[in-house]
Amino acid sequence: MLERNCREVKVREVRFLGTWDEPSDFVELTLENPGWDSYRPGQFAMLRAKRWGLELPWGRPFSISRVDAESLTFFIQVVGRGTTRLSRLTAGEDVIIWGPLGNGFSAPADTPTLLLAGGMGIAPFRGYIEKHPTPKALHLLFAHRPALDFYPYLAMSEKVGAEAIQEHSSDDLPGIIARIEAAMEEYSGGLVLACGPTPFLRTVQAHALKKNIRAEVSLEKTMACGVGACLGCVCKDGQGKHVQVCARGPVFAAADVQL
Ligand SMILES: Cc1cc2nc3c(=O)[nH]c(=O)nc-3n(C[C@H](O)[C@H](O)[C@H](O)COP(=O)(O)OP(=O)(O)OC[C@H]3O[C@@H](n4cnc5c(N)ncnc54)[C@H](O)[C@@H]3O)c2cc1C
Ligand code: FES
Secondary structure (H helix, E strand, O other): OOOOOEEEEEEEEEEEEEEEOOOEEEEEEEEEOOOOOOOOEOEEEEEEEOOOOOOOOOOEEEEOOEEOOOEEEEEEEOOOHHHHHHHOOOOOOEEEEEEEEOOOOOOOOOOOEEEEEEHHHHHHHHHHHHHOOOHHHEEEEEEEOOOHHHOOHHHHHOOOEEEEEEOOOHHHHHHHHHHHHHHHHHOOOOEEEEEOOHHHHHHHHHHHHHHOOOEEEEOOOOOOOOOOOOOOOEEEEOOOOEEEHHHHOOEEEHHHEOO
């Protein structure tokens, strides 16, 4: 499976979107599409530049943000060694990609579906919206700290109902949590999908369980192999059993995972 899903592709473009004051760059990385048109949004890929040396032996996991006939797009926040190097790639360089990996989000046609994105958790929802059979059934609620134009939000808000809430300081958090919970209740007869930092997912999970709302959460655990071979990404499922996020997830029903 590892060999079958591994490809070498060329970088088409690295587009700089902005620098936040942490400091942290935001980039959109576009690669050649090796034939991943039937991927399922919520799936991810492991990326490793071919010229990386032995000091970075493992690829890094990223949600597949969108796919078109020619390209795969990833949306990356620079946080460390691997993401710094990915952000400095140039057109024509070779990248080794493994994927599409993991399970992906449910996408039932005609079901009112709330997409809850926290920060970089917006990445998989770009392709989700583009591939969904009935985008008019979708609503995107995006909570973010850096400026909105660092994210692909505008392109997404042209396709579905969308709202963005910015957290300027921790004083804004109670209002943001209240808005998330109220939106979830509006979709209590439908489906809620969430991707973002763990505290964000905990809020969504707790409210889904409390109000019996059907919800799925996508986890961003640190990974090494990405294909179920190393135990680098283990978490506990709803029954307390250890599961590998790369193999069983990264998307879990809210009741099926401990955060
Ligand atoms: C399924 C999945 C999808 C992801 N999708 C995206 C995406 O679309 N865009 C994006 O920018 N990032 C995404 N991530 C997170 C991304 O994989 C990490 O930010 C990246 O691996 C960090 O690599 P690095 O070498 O730059 O950082 P390192 O040098 O390895 O570490 C630097 C810092 O980043 C933290 N870090 C490392 N791995 C992760 C992680 N998985 N999640 C959060 N923090 C981490 C470390 O704790 C450390 O503080 C995803 C992760 C997973 C598991
Ligand atoms: S990252 Fe190796 S088992 Fe999941």
